[in-house]
Amino acid sequence: MLAIVGTVPDLTIPLLDGPVTLEGDTLMVDGHAIAPDRGTPALLMAAVRASSHLGLPFPHAFLIGDQGLGAGSRELYRHLVEVLPQRLYSTIVFHYLQPDVDWHNRIILTIQSMSAKPRLIADAGFMYAAKMSGQSSAYDLFTPDAGELAFLADETAPHPFYTRGFILHDGNNTPDLITRAYANDNAASFLLVKGNIDYIANGDGILATVSEPVEEAMEAMGGTGDTVTGIVSALIESGRSIPESARIAAQANRFAGSQAKPNPGSHIFELVPHIPSALSEAIHGTPDKGTDP
């Protein structure tokens, strides 16, 4: 089973540890409605749509309210350290969480004590903590955008806020930044870099790129990177290889964007309904809405 770990910007949401369900179009976890605006809820909704299309069970969610003070993230970290050794997940995605190296390292130690080691995907704050901890290579996949790739490539930066200018200047030279991130052990086994051109890479180099169709407005829309991470997580859970899943997810997200016809003020809930047909198009070349086994 796929498990997704993250926060929501609503302090009334307590620690939730339960399966995701849909009531109509509303995302529910343990009786709480979660608005899929951006961040982890957007990732969850994309993973739900993709899982449904692929004939998979819906993901399990670990969520908590946190608006940046970190108390919610730390409560969730404590809970994971307690419960993960008794759980069985094939893939765990870590997302919008307060970056904290000590807690990151305790989570990694806990995962090593699980009876079967899950595939590990990290994005957003937990990816920052993974890089800071020097343990990026413990992960199967990171899904950075261009700014975050520059941070991974800068071996001295403890956060994207401190990425050095000469590396940010290289923002258009994604292959060099990927090489630099791997050279300093600051990348997961695979990278899916989200940008004007999406890159799928590993330590040997670039494995694939996806560059069409282009919807310029998607760069401005909050949550478009989160939906890619949600889709790739479901594809990996379906048994596909990581590079194949990454290529399909990048392609499907572009097709979904193209179908949604967004402008820079569009919101992610306008894109999400197009994920099933976009996945079909990315897998089969036709945008039908059938289930892909």
Next chain:
Amino acid sequence: MTLFGFFRKWQARRKSCRRADRGLLIFENTSEVIQAEIILKEEGWDIKVMGPPPEIQTGCDLVVEFPLIEELNILRSLMGSGSSPLEVVPVTGPLLTPVDLFQIKDFGEHIMIRAANMKLTVEKRTYIIVNVSGGGCPDVPFLASRMIGHSLFDAPSPREIGHTLCGYALDLAFEEMKRKCLPL
């Protein structure tokens, strides 16, 4: 490399990584360090007073080590008590400075500014903030929900309501957008 050499390098890397999420507050004199320590400990922050690394040429011979991600929140606390530091630097790179490069993209009716990992988009005609994207700290979705739909004139500043370095990066984009868009 010998096995011993590899082990030594690995150990050194692990040791340096353990403090990679910490920053240093540099103050003019020891009294200010003590004052900051009292304020931050009273607020429950996990901080430590220590000697500065050799790269730091300014300030006194004590610094306060703090959780770097929460820089914005901690600076706001100190500023509110009249105890602002001279400088704030990451432990892993005392010479590192915040990003000062902005990438600007013109969409015709909208303009987007990126600072580090954060992007802010505004409708040119109305100055209304229409989108916030990027980032990975938990205050980003919170900031987006508070800023989107407001004009640059009346939107809350990320510096005032954000908590993390992502919030700080968004504030840089916000200030740059105001410089670009608003009449002097």
